[in-house]
Amino acid sequence: MKISKTLLFYLFLLLPTSLLAIDSFTTVLIDPGHGGIDNGGSSGRKAPHYLMEKELTLDIARRLANELRKMGFRVIMTRTDDRFVDLDERVRIANGLGKRAILVSIHCDSLSNRKLRGIKTYFWHANSYGLATRIQRSLVKMTGAKDLGVIRRRLRLTRNPTIPSVLCECGFMTNPFENKLLASPSYRQTLAIALAQGINEEKRLGDFGISPVPEIWAPLSRPTDAHRHVYHKKTKKRKQLKKIEALLGTKSFHS
Numbered sequence: 001m002k003i004s005k006t007l008l009f010y011l012f013l014l015l016p017t018s019l020l021a022i023d024s025f026t027t028v029l030i031d032p033g034h035g036g037i038d039n040g041g042s043s044g045r046k047a048p049h050y051l052m053e054k055e056l057t058l059d060i061a062r063r064l065a066n067e068l069r070k071m072g073f074r075v076i077m078t079r080t081d082d083r084f085v086d087l088d089e090r091v092r093i094a095n096g097l098g099k100r101a102i103l104v105s106i107h108c109d110s111l112s113n114r115k116l117r118g119i120k121t122y123f124w125h126a127n128s129y130g131l132a133t134r135i136q137r138s139l140v141k142m143t144g145a146k147d148l149g150v151i152r153r154r155l156r157l158t159r160n161p162t163i164p165s166v167l168c169e170c171g172f173m174t175n176p177f178e179n180k181l182l183a184s185p186s187y188r189q190t191l192a193i194a195l196a197q198g199i200n201e202e203k204r205l206g207d208f209g210i211s212p213v214p215e216i217w218a219p220l221s222r223p224t225d226a227h228r229h230v231y232h233k234k235t236k237k238r239k240q241l242k243k244i245e246a247l248l249g250t251k252s253f254h255s
């Protein structure tokens, strides 16, 4: 006898939630992108509202925390105020939470091309694809934003945590239309509700109905922050330049 996929799906929905939730997650680690000395991106002065990514991500994260707590989740945040938290520290917090947790990192985009707009969700591991898909679908459905899709990308926060991890880019601060939306508290509330509903759907249904993606092996992402890397390179260059200056007896304009 051949049972249709749709029938199986509806039978699945009839199962009591307590049965479905046995292996599901109970803790959500919310990661508001950037903070402290790291402002993240910004809208630039030409935009209708001057917005800083680190402030938007914290506001959306706080709203999301409220929504998730109402749904009964245990919520932890990597930062609750304007402070710098190293990416590796964020990964360390995620990896200390045990199996029944997920990580949702919140960001906003900024680009010099002000026409670009839309929402996208990044993931890396196969175990995060269902979560990324449900969150992305929910965000697009509730906001009506342009769907930039679910994208597989090896970022420190999608690759290095051992728990399912996704990173959401909730719109472009540099696009005049999305800039006005992101500046509005009610829109940020809508984003938070959409994120919470996507997360809750993944808890209820797991990856059921989500097409599988293969696991791709890759080494851990670089364990130092990019800006430090650049700093070291610059310092090295400056030292080399000073050596040359000392040899030639000249002084550079770049000191």
Ligand SMILES: [Zn+2]
Pocket (backbone or CB within 6 Å): 033, 034, 040, 041, 053, 107, 108
């Ligand atoms: Zn960011």
